[in-house]
Amino acid sequence: MNILSLENVSKNYGIKPLFDNVTIGLEDSDKIGIIGANGSGKTTFLRVVAGTETPDSGRVVRAQGKTLAYLAQNPPIDEEKTVLETIFAASSGVMKTIGDYETACHELAVEYSDEKLARVSELQHELEISGGWEIETNAKTVLTKLGITDTAAKMKTLSGGQRKRVALAHELIFKPDILILDEPTNHLDADTIEWLEDYLKRYTGALLLVTHDRYFLDRVTNRIFEIDRGAIQPFAGNYAYYLEKKEEQDVLRATEGHKREQLIKKELAWLRRGAKARTRKSKHRINAAHDLMAQPKERAKAEMDIAIGSKRLGTKIIEIENVSKSYADRKLIDDFSYLLKRDDRIGIIGANGAGKTTLLEVITNRLAPDSGTVEVGQTVHIGYYDQESRQLNEE
Numbered sequence: 001m002n003i004l005s006l007e008n009v010s011k012n013y014g015i016k017p018l019f020d021n022v023t024i025g026l027e028d029s030d031k032i033g034i035i036g037a038n039g040s041g042k043t044t045f046l047r048v049v050a051g052t053e054t055p056d057s058g059r060v061v062r063a064q065g066k067t068l069a070y071l072a073q074n075p076p077i078d079e080e081k082t083v084l085e086t087i088f089a090a091s092s093g094v095m096k097t098i099g100d101y102e103t104a105c106h107e108l109a110v111e112y113s114d115e116k117l118a119r120v121s122e123l124q125h126e127l128e129i130s131g132g133w134e135i136e137t138n139a140k141t142v143l144t145k146l147g148i149t150d151t152a153a154k155m156k157t158l159s160g161g162q163r164k165r166v167a168l169a170h171e172l173i174f175k176p177d178i179l180i181l182d183e184p185t186n187h188l189d190a191d192t193i194e195w196l197e198d199y200l201k202r203y204t205g206a207l208l209l210v211t212h213d214r215y216f217l218d219r220v221t222n223r224i225f226e227i228d229r230g231a232i233q234p235f236a237g238n239y240a241y242y243l244e245k246k247e248e249q250d251v252l253r254a255t256e257g258h259k260r261e262q263l264i265k266k267e268l269a270w271l272r273r274g275a276k277a278r279t280r281k282s283k284h285r286i287n288a289a290h291d292l293m294a295q296p297k298e299r300a301k302a303e304m305d306i307a308i309g310s311k312r313l314g315t316k317i318i319e320i321e322n323v324s325k326s327y328a329d330r331k332l333i334d335d336f337s338y339l340l341k342r343d344d345r346i347g348i349i350g351a352n353g354a355g356k357t358t359l360l361e362v363i364t365n366r367l368a369p370d371s372g373t374v375e376v377g378q379t380v381h382i383g384y385y386d387q388e389s390r391q392l393n394e395e
Contacts, residue, residue, distance in 0.1 A: 003028045003066055003206050004049065004178060009058035011044055018044050020230040022058070028177065031200070031207040033217040033239060036227035042210045043073065043182055045227060049208060050180050062178070069176040073183045074388075075167040079156035083148060086155055087139075087170050094132040095174060098139060101127060106152065139173040145195050147352065157327070160387040161187040161352030172199070181209040185216060187387060189352050214239050316377035317342055318363060323372035325358055332358050335372070357387065 004026040011018045018041030026032065034042045047053035049060060050070035062068065077086065084106070088099025101123040108116040127133050143151075146165045155163065164187040171179065185193050193216070200207060200220045211217060217224075217239035224235040224242040235242045267288075318340035325333040332355030340346075348356045361367035363374055364384045376382065384391070 001028045001063075002026070003063050005061045006049070007059050007061065009048060009055045009060065011041065011048060011053075011055050013044075017230045019227060019232055022232050024225070024232060024234065026178070026206050026208070028206050030223055031203075031221045032209070032223045032225055033221040034208065034210045034225050034227065035217075035239070035242070040227045042227055045225075045232070046070070046180050046182050046208065046210060066177040067174065068178040068180065069171040069174060070180040071167060071171045071182060071184060073186065077155050077163060077167065079154065081155055082151065083153050083155065083158070083166055084151035086166055087143070087148075087151070087173065089170065094127075094130045094135060097123060097126050097130060098132055098136050101136070102139075102151070135174060138175060139169075142169050142172050142199075145199070146192060159353045159357060161189060161192075164188060165192060165352060168196070176205060178206045178208070179203065181207070181211075183210055183212070185211055185213050187352070189350070192352065312379060313342060314377050314379040315342070316375075317344075317380055318377070319373075319375045320363065321373050321375075323362060323369045323374060325355070325362060325367070325369050333362070333369070337372075360384070360386070 002025045006022050006024050009022045010020045034045060036042050044053060047070075048055050050068060051060065052070065052072075081089070084099065084102055088095050088102065101120070104116065104119045104123055108120055127136060143149075146169050148162075148165060148169060155166070158166065168184060168188075171181070184196060188196070193213075197216060197219055200209075207220070209220070219238075221238050222236075224237065224239060226233045226235065226242070226246075235245055237245070320336060320338045320340070323333055323336045324331070336359075348359060350356050358367065362369050364382055365374065365376070366384075
């Protein structure tokens with residue numbers, strides 16, 4: 001069943017067309033991965049489908065009564081709200097009832113009263129009438145699997161990975177008919193990614209996602225949409241299938257390009273023979289030759305080469321000595337010492353909220369440790385690509 005359609009949709013940014021005159025449909029069983037070079041328009045395409053961005057022309061038509069959820073790369077978050085308020089954020093409907101029920105249960109657990117018990121019973125009745133128990137059960141499962149236990153915590157106290165899991169939970173809990181995920185694995189730990197992969201494989205609605213994790217694409221998707229130079233080309237299979245078919249297309253295109261070049265050489269030689277070789281009957285051939293030469297040549301993708309002068313690196317790199325760091329009563333780093341050597345290549349792993357980013361912030365002197373020292377060698381220049389890209393000047 002066709003659940004959503006794009007009809008002659010186009011979108012430009014300035015003079016750059018991201019996609020032009022696209023007509024394409026989504027079935028209710030589709031699990032589609034969107035791929036393309038950085039800047040090709042993948043995120044913009046998701047926004048247009050989700051309805052958060054308006055196309056320049058054309059329209060997006062969703063089947064009547066079908067629900068949609070959209071997880072952005074960096075979802076907007078009210079830092080003063082609690083985890084519970086964020087997960088069940090809704091102005092009306094069953095999601096609001098579930099949120100009110102969870103809040104009432106939490107308040108009753110903290111302090112018993114007949115009024116609070118009556119409120120819980122009232123909300124239980126509302127959930128029975130609205131059929132919300134199935135969603136509430138799914139909510140419990142999702143929250144448990146995502147490791148979200150402290151629903152009373154403020155969003156501002158969470159790490160980047162924990163925030164991502166809360167935002168993900170908000171979209172998954174309602175079980176929409178169309179689920180749109182933009183880089184869902186960013187900031188998630190390995191265990192959470194594995195659970196999400198299994199969840200999406202069992203998911204019964206339509207799925208549209210962007211991710212740079214090719215293994216995730218392979219295991220979750222059954223269709224691929226490639227955005228390239230203003231066009232969107234569908235492939236009926238996962239990422240491995242796409243690579244196979246793309247290679248076949250490239251070989252065919254190269255063969256056709258070679259044939260075209262040979263034909264152009266032949267026609268040029270004929271044109272250069274002069275007027276004696278031409279008759280009135282040749283006008284069609286002359287026009288065809290000019291049309292052939294006027295066709296745009298397919299250019300290879302450009303590569304950027306940036307030459308950067310290197311600096312001399314001394315023997316002292318970074319010395320971490322007896323560093324500790326806590327947030328409130330939660331100790332993330334305890335009496336940690338390490339001598340970073342010149343050729344070290346170190347991966348930092350751990351569950352979301354374990355303190356990985358905190359450790360990087362301490363090492364780069366963006367965050368002061370509670371105790372201990374971090375000494376950086378005089379010749380060392382640190383390049384730090386953080387989750388929020390805070391070093392970029394947005395102007």
